[in-house]
Structure formats: structure tokens, C-alpha cells
Amino acid sequence: MEYDYLIVGSGLFGATFANLAHKDGKKVLVIDKRSHIGGNVYTENIEGIEVHKYGAHIFHTDYKDVWDYVNSFVEFNRYTNSPVARIGNEIYNMPFNMNTFSKIWDDVFTPEDALRHIEEERKEIVGEPKNLEEQAISLVGRTIYEKLVKGYTEKQWNRDCKELPAFIIKRLPVRLIYDNNYFNDRYQGIPILGYTKLVSEMLKGIEVRLNTNYFDNVDEYKKLAKTIVYTGPIDEYFNYSLGSLSWRSLRFDTKVLDIPNYQGNAVVNYTGREVDYTRVIEHKHFVFDSTSPKTVVTYEYPADYKEDMEKYYTVNDDVNNELANKYRELASKEENVIFGGRLAEYKYYDMDDVIKSAFSIYNDRRG
Numbered sequence: 001m002e003y004d005y006l007i008v009g010s011g012l013f014g015a016t017f018a019n020l021a022h023k024d025g026k027k028v029l030v031i032d033k034r035s036h037i038g039g040n041v042y043t044e045n046i047e048g049i050e051v052h053k054y055g056a057h058i059f060h061t062d063y064k065d066v067w068d069y070v071n072s073f074v075e076f077n078r079y080t081n082s083p084v085a086r087i088g089n090e091i092y093n094m095p096f097n098m099n100t101f102s103k104i105w106d107d108v109f110t111p112e113d114a115l116r117h118i119e120e121e122r123k124e125i126v127g128e129p130k131n132l133e134e135q136a137i138s139l140v141g142r143t144i145y146e147k148l149v150k151g152y153t154e155k156q157w158n159r160d161c162k163e164l165p166a167f168i169i170k171r172l173p174v175r176l177i178y179d180n181n182y183f184n185d186r187y188q189g190i191p192i193l194g195y196t197k198l199v200s201e202m203l204k205g206i207e208v209r210l211n212t213n214y215f216d217n218v219d220e221y222k223k224l225a226k227t228i229v230y231t232g233p234i235d236e237y238f239n240y241s242l243g244s245l246s247w248r249s250l251r252f253d254t255k256v257l258d259i260p261n262y263q264g265n266a267v268v269n270y271t272g273r274e275v276d277y278t279r280v281i282e283h284k285h286f287v288f289d290s291t292s293p294k295t296v297v298t299y300e301y302p303a304d305y306k307e308d309m310e311k312y313y314t315v316n317d318d319v320n321n322e323l324a325n326k327y328r329e330l331a332s333k334e335e336n337v338i339f340g341g342r343l344a345e346y347k348y349y350d351m352d353d354v355i356k357s358a359f360s361i362y363n364d365r366r367g
Helices: 012-023 064-071 098-104 111-122 132-140 142-157 195-202 218-224 318-332 351-366
Strands: 003-008 028-031 043-046 049-052 059-061 084-087 090-093 187-189 207-209 225-230 247-257 267-270 279-282 295-304 337-339
Touching: 003 012, 003 218, 012 028, 012 195, 012 225, 012 351, 043 195, 049 195, 049 295, 059 064, 059 351, 064 351, 084 142, 090 098, 090 142, 098 111, 098 142, 111 132, 111 142, 132 142, 142 267, 142 295, 218 225, 318 337
Parallel strands: 003 028, 003 225, 028 207, 084 267, 225 337
Antiparallel strands: 043 049, 059 187, 084 090, 247 295, 267 279, 279 295
């Protein structure tokens, strides 16, 4: 065996595992079928602006060990995620807070005023919510649901909210303060030089082969290393022998504009059905020192997954969860193979949880 670990995929799970093993003196090979490292956190420089190629990624965490870990490679800025929502020609703050409520209702000046409206509207749902629409109304009332939840969610899932299960929206934040920070986590920011620089530093000194598909030569790759760390889709690993898991995908339309500022915010969510995209990302606003006279914006469109598209969101309904469990059972029987990350575990992960999971799995294996 030429390597201790062959790591399939250079996203955050693979890069973290590779880095930890390399620090322990293990010989590691990382392969990735894409032409770049970083998986979906990959950023590329366009007109002097770090562009989030696969959608906005804001690093946020309550794990001090994870925050210290990523900051040991690169410096992070103080970016705070404060998206706004647009429906027609109206703009609202997100998450739902006193700025939102005071604009929706003319007579809201205090938290008590906002609660009065919300609680009155919640009353229309009696008993256990039967679908996503009823779940959302039971949490925030019909007015907020209609303006800021319904259209966005139906575009995201390509289904009527009445046809979607209630568990998709387990909770919606209702903040009775004037605070536009979307996350509650203690630590938050974005690598100043982009996520590609972060992953590059994590993989420093490690052999990486790009444009290399594991499935093109599985038998040969298995001979290369004592242990395989697989971060690709779990159903693909088993050649879809039990069937294909369902995913939602995204389509991006990125444009360079000859103006310095397009929308004044990094992320604007479009919650109405008058446009097909769910949000517009203006990448230069993720940093605070961009001197580019131009700007780069990305229109993000939800899409039904089709072959050769990227897999973004798991569809965690009963059918897919049952199928995923069957694949996990198969995975547990694979000798010398570690399955980790969003695709391999069929689980939606925030970035910090991906890294935390890699910490845990690597340390368990090391003993």
C-alpha cells in the first residue's frame, strides 16, 4: 500500500481529514473529479473579487475548537450575515425581527405589538400542522408566511407548500429585537482571501490529483491505500444498487457589471413568485476592502436534480430517509472505508459541523 489514506473529494470533510492525518505523519493522497479543490466552498477571483462559485458560504459556529482550527490557516473577516428579503418593490429584514414587524404592520412599535399580531394570526391553525403551510402559519402567522416564506419555499422545492411536509420548517426565528444578524453563533466570518485559500492551506504538503474520478478505476484506487475516505454520494458508491436518492440542485447565472455597487448587500432573497430566482448574491460585499470598480452578481435558481448537475440539498422525506438508512447499513459493512460529509452521509451539514464531524471520525479512528 502506497498511502495510509486515499481521500475521495477535497471539500471541507476531505480536506480536514487529510490535514489531520498529514499532521500525524500519515501518507495521504487526495483525489477530486473536479478541476479545483474545495468542493462547493470553492471561490474564484473575478475582477479582483472572490466569487463564491457554488452559492454563498458564510462560516458561523459555536465550536471554539473549529473556529480556532480554521483561523490557524487563514485570517477571517468580521462579516455578519444580514440578508434582506425583497417581494415586488418591498424590502424586509431577515431574520424576522422588529425591523421586519414594524414595516409589515403600521401599529407595531414594541415587541408586545408584534406578538399581538403574530399570536392572533396563529389562531387559524388548530391542532397539529398537517403540512408546511400550516406549520409556518402556526409559527409566524399568515402575513409573514405569505410575504416572506411561501413564494421562496415553493421555488426552492418546486412544490406547493400544502404538498410539503411540516418538518421542513421545524421553526422560524421570531426575534423581538432590532437585530439583523441572521445567525446566533458566537463566531462568524469569511476568509479574507477566499475559501480556496483556506482549503489550499489545509492541503499544503499533501498530494492532490484533480480531474480524477474514483469510479474510473475503483479497483486500482483501492490498492493504493490502507483506508479510503469517501466523501461522494453514498448511492453512487454502491452503484445505485438499491435505487437513487433524491436531491435538489441549483443553477447559477453570474454576471460582471460595470458598476461598483448593484444591490448594497451581499445577499438579497426574492420571496415572491414574480421572479424565478430565489436570491441574488453580490460577492464584493462579503469583504470590506474591495477596490474593484466593477461588481459580480450571481442569480441563484433552484432546480430539479438531473444527471451531471451538482447535488445540493437532501430530500429528507420518509422514502429517501428509508433508502438512505439501507445504504448506511451497506456502508457499515465496508472494510477500511470511511464515509463522511454531506453527500456520503445524505445529511445537510453546515460547514462547521462538517469539520467537527471530520475531527470526531478521525480521532475515533486514531483511538
